[in-house]
Amino acid sequence: MLRALELRKDFGGLAVLQPTSVDFRPGEVHALMGENGAGKSTLMKVLAGLYRPDGGHVEWRGRHADFASPHDALVAGIAMIHQELMPIPDLTVAENITLGCEPCSSLGRIDRAAQLSQAQALLGELESDIDPARLMRTLTVAQTQVVEIAKALGRNADVILMDEPTAALSDQEVAALFRAIARLKARGVAIVYTTHKMDEVFRLADRISVLRDGSLVGTASASEMNPAKLITMMVGRELADIFPVRQPPTDEVLLEVSDLTREPAYRDVSLQIRRGEVVALAGLMGAGRTEVVSAIYGLQPASSGQISFNGRTLSILSPQDALAAGIGMVTEDRKGLGLIPALGVGQNITLTALRDLSSGPLLNHRAEAAAVNSRMTEFAVKASSRAQPIAQLSGGNQQKALLARCLLGNPDLIILDEPTRGIDIGAKAEIYALIQKLARAGKGILLVSSELPEVLSLAHRIVVLRRGSVSATLDATSTDQETLLRHAMPL
Amino acid sequence: MLTLDRNLLHRFGLLLVILIVGLALSVSTDAFLSVANLTNVARQVSINGILAVGVTFVLLTAGVDLSLGSVVALSGVACATFAHPGEHTVFVPIAVGLLTGAACGLLNGVLVTRGGVAPFIVTLGMMTIARGLALIFSGGRPVADMSNEMTALAGDIWGIPIPVLCFAGVAIAAWFFLQNFRLGRHIYAVGGNENAARAAGVPVERVKLFAYGLCGLLTGLAGVVLAARITTGQPNAGQAYELDAIAAVVIGGTSLAGGVGTITGTLLGVLLIGVINNGLDLMGVSSYYQAVIKGVIIVGAVWLDRRQARS
Numbered sequence: 001m002l003r004a005l006e007l008r009k010d011f012g013g014l015a016v017l018q019p020t021s022v023d024f025r026p027g028e029v030h031a032l033m034g035e036n037g038a039g040k041s042t043l044m045k046v047l048a049g050l051y052r053p054d055g056g057h058v059e060w061r062g063r064h065a066d067f068a069s070p071h072d073a074l075v076a077g078i079a080m081i082h083q084e085l086m087p088i089p090d091l092t093v094a095e096n097i098t099l100g101c102e103p104c105s106s107l108g109r110i111d112r113a114a115q116l117s118q119a120q121a122l123l124g125e126l127e128s129d130i131d132p133a134r135l136m137r138t139l140t141v142a143q144t145q146v147v148e149i150a151k152a153l154g155r156n157a158d159v160i161l162m163d164e165p166t167a168a169l170s171d172q173e174v175a176a177l178f179r180a181i182a183r184l185k186a187r188g189v190a191i192v193y194t195t196h197k198m199d200e201v202f203r204l205a206d207r208i209s210v211l212r213d214g215s216l217v218g219t220a221s222a223s224e225m226n227p228a229k230l231i232t233m234m235v236g237r238e239l240a241d242i243f244p245v246r247q248p249p250t251d252e253v254l255l256e257v258s259d260l261t262r263e264p265a266y267r268d269v270s271l272q273i274r275r276g277e278v279v280a281l282a283g284l285m286g287a288g289r290t291e292v293v294s295a296i297y298g299l300q301p302a303s304s305g306q307i308s309f310n311g312r313t314l315s316i317l318s319p320q321d322a323l324a325a326g327i328g329m330v331t332e333d334r335k336g337l338g339l340i341p342a343l344g345v346g347q348n349i350t351l352t353a354l355r356d357l358s359s360g361p362l363l364n365h366r367a368e369a370a371a372v373n374s375r376m377t378e379f380a381v382k383a384s385s386r387a388q389p390i391a392q393l394s395g396g397n398q399q400k401a402l403l404a405r406c407l408l409g410n411p412d413l414i415i416l417d418e419p420t421r422g423i424d425i426g427a428k429a430e431i432y433a434l435i436q437k438l439a440r441a442g443k444g445i446l447l448v449s450s451e452l453p454e455v456l457s458l459a460h461r462i463v464v465l466r467r468g469s470v471s472a473t474l475d476a477t478s479t480d481q482e483t484l485l486r487h488a489m490p491l
Numbered sequence: 492m493l494t495l496d497r498n499l500l501h502r503f504g505l506l507l508v509i510l511i512v513g514l515a516l517s518v519s520t521d522a523f524l525s526v527a528n529l530t531n532v533a534r535q536v537s538i539n540g541i542l543a544v545g546v547t548f549v550l551l552t553a554g555v556d557l558s559l560g561s562v563v564a565l566s567g568v569a570c571a572t573f574a575h576p577g578e579h580t581v582f583v584p585i586a587v588g589l590l591t592g593a594a595c596g597l598l599n600g601v602l603v604t605r606g607g608v609a610p611f612i613v614t615l616g617m618m619t620i621a622r623g624l625a626l627i628f629s630g631g632r633p634v635a636d637m638s639n640e641m642t643a644l645a646g647d648i649w650g651i652p653i654p655v656l657c658f659a660g661v662a663i664a665a666w667f668f669l670q671n672f673r674l675g676r677h678i679y680a681v682g683g684n685e686n687a688a689r690a691a692g693v694p695v696e697r698v699k700l701f702a703y704g705l706c707g708l709l710t711g712l713a714g715v716v717l718a719a720r721i722t723t724g725q726p727n728a729g730q731a732y733e734l735d736a737i738a739a740v741v742i743g744g745t746s747l748a749g750g751v752g753t754i755t756g757t758l759l760g761v762l763l764i765g766v767i768n769n770g771l772d773l774m775g776v777s778s779y780y781q782a783v784i785k786g787v788i789i790v791g792a793v794w795l796d797r798r799q800a801r802s
Binding site for chain 2: 297299318319320323329331336337338339340341342343347351352354355358361362363365405
């Protein structure tokens with residue numbers, strides 16, 4: 001039905017997609033797998049009319065198709081759910097879902113009632129109870145993702161491209177999405193799906209295409225594949241145990257947080273991190289994890305409670321205060337709070353540590369270039385040059401650049417909020433190794449992650465949050481997923 | 492490399508347009524290509540140039556300053572009030588003019604950063620406030636009787652008009668600042684993504700305050716230069732100057748959304764507007780038509796640029 005023929009795409013002289021041919025069939029879930037920067041998102045965006053190909057073309061229902069814009073593709077019957085969420089925050093959920101195809105009276109007046117009921121029906125399809133009259137900005141990341149999915153479903157498309165639709169979803173929401181996908185399949189809709197979660201691929205996909213470094217490694221039916229084979233194809237090498245060995249922490253207390261409170265997000269949160277220790281903050285979506293670490297980093301200070309660091313009581317009212325004390329953070333919200341899109345990769349990396357790369361108020365360009373070059377090599381950031389705008393890099397390379405930014409200032413405590421979200425296995429393994437290396441060097445690490453294996457295998461101790469309160473502090477080496485979940489679930 | 496290439500292309504494209512317009516004018520009029528006329532063009536663009544450099548800083552932070560024209564008038568009146576012969580040395584009126592502009596800019600900056608009011612509204616308010624103050628302080632009449640030392644500021648040194656030297660000095664200093672100062676980098680970061688800049692430890696409020704303050708200071712300078720040129724402090728001077736300045740900056744490739752732009756671009760934008768103004772004058776086009784043509788060129792230039800950026 002939909003076919004990519006020798007599609008090619010370059011960015012700034014770097015070929016991100018080598019000539020690639022894949023075909024997609026009605027009633028089939030076709031998974032695109034590959035590491036970050038392998039070209040999955042690029043391929044999808046060309047199919048959805050967001051990028052123009054630099055070579056080859058798209059064939060749609062047997063005819064040469066040249067989509068000049070996402071609108072053209074949408075009219076033809078191709079919808080896309082983007083990895084980067086694009087809500088319009090000040091419109092309601094219903095207005096976002098029906099955006100561009102609002103139900104209208106003959107005079108062009110929007111039929112509010114029909115709009116609400118359409119949105120309600122689509123959300124019902126995803127078994128979600130989000131009120132369609134709510135403002136988009138009041139939603140959590142997970143709820144926003146659900147709305148974006150509902151929006152794509154509402155287009156009655158024949159092909160739906162899903163770029164990591166489950167990155168922010170809870171298990172329940174994922175299950176509901178899968179049931180919706182099954183119904184779409186039965187209606188003959190073709191689904192193109194990318195994800196970094198292995199289990200999803202084998203639960204969902206009929207066929208799997210693997211991309212590596214912008215080239216197609218191969219396409220096979222899912223029944224002929226197994227996880228080990230798939231990973232080998234993706235990485236191009238056998239991957240050893242991706243979790244490195246933990247070293248015991250020191251006894252020296254680095255961070256002591258007591259009774260941190262900001263109603264209604266969290267209350268009386270106390271935790272302790274020693275030098276050389278990795279502490280994970282676990283909990284369900286909306287349990288207050290991001291809010292707590294945001295308070296420690298000064299992004300949104302707590303209303304009461306105490307933070308002492310290196311034995312001194314600190315008043316952290318802004319990230320500047322935190323950085324000055326030696327606390328660094330890599331945020332969960334890469335696009336909103338991380339990247340300066342128009343600046344080069346290099347300028348993004350040095351932003352926090354510019355003072356160390358200056359003489360007085362003047363930048364030391366030579367020192368800056370040297371620092372950037374060594375970091376880009378060390379963190380294996382793939383870019384055509386250090387001046388390439390960071391917006392053009394893949395998600396994994398952006399994340400590595402932001403990690404490099406955080407570590408360039410040499411902080412004692414590093415807060416990592418979902419550091420591996422939407423990142424491929426190879427980059428994940430690199431980040432895991434980095435975390436243990438930092439711990440061995442005597443740093444303290446505060447890790448927020450929704451992936452339980454990650455929490456259990458990386459951390460020394462796990463602080464579990466439930467609805468904004470600490471429900472348990474567990475020793476990671478002697479606990480398991482069930483115990484962790486029992487403490488995380490609301491009673 | 493990509494941004495560099497595109498900037499280069501952008502600058503060459505703009506430079507090419509200026510050369511083509513210049514060439515056309517050299518052929519079609521006798522007067523254009525003469526030292527006297529080109530010096531005149533340089534003199535005419537210098538005030539808009541100083542304003543454009545100042546407002547580039549504000550636009551880079553994703554802000555805007557609509558009060559330029561009124562603050563030019565207020566600074567000019569303030570300067571002229573202290574410039575009567577035999578009262579003060581020439582440095583006093585200059586300092587008063589500069590400080591008046593800087594004070595207005597800083598007030599804009601404080602209201603934007605501390606007050607959280609949108610830059611458009613704050614500077615729209617300042618636009619009428621500064622105009623009103625200029626009329627109040629001058630009693631609605633031009634402040635005349637200016638010392639010779641003061642009017643000499645509109646004269647020449649080594650055959651080059653002092654306003655042109657001021658513009659050149661300001662442009663070079665601003666270019667050097669944005670390239671080489673940490674604060675310059677911070678301005679780009681704040682305009683590119685304010686929240687991310689704050690999370691990376693950039694003192695966002697201070698950076699914005701600086702941008703508005705500097706823009707105000709340069710507006711004060713433009714006011715002093717204008718007062719010297721017209722030998723009075725005119726409370727009605729500078730009407731709509733902000734529009735020419737912002738147009739020049741945008742033609743020069745600076746994004747109104749912030750975070751993207753260069754001083755060289757601004758310089759070329761100022762030159763293009765100046766050459767076109769001069770050419771239309773020389774060809775004897777009526778000022779009514781001039782306004783229409785200028786508007787078309789501003790929109791056209793930016794449209795071409797965005798089209799090029801997309802492809």
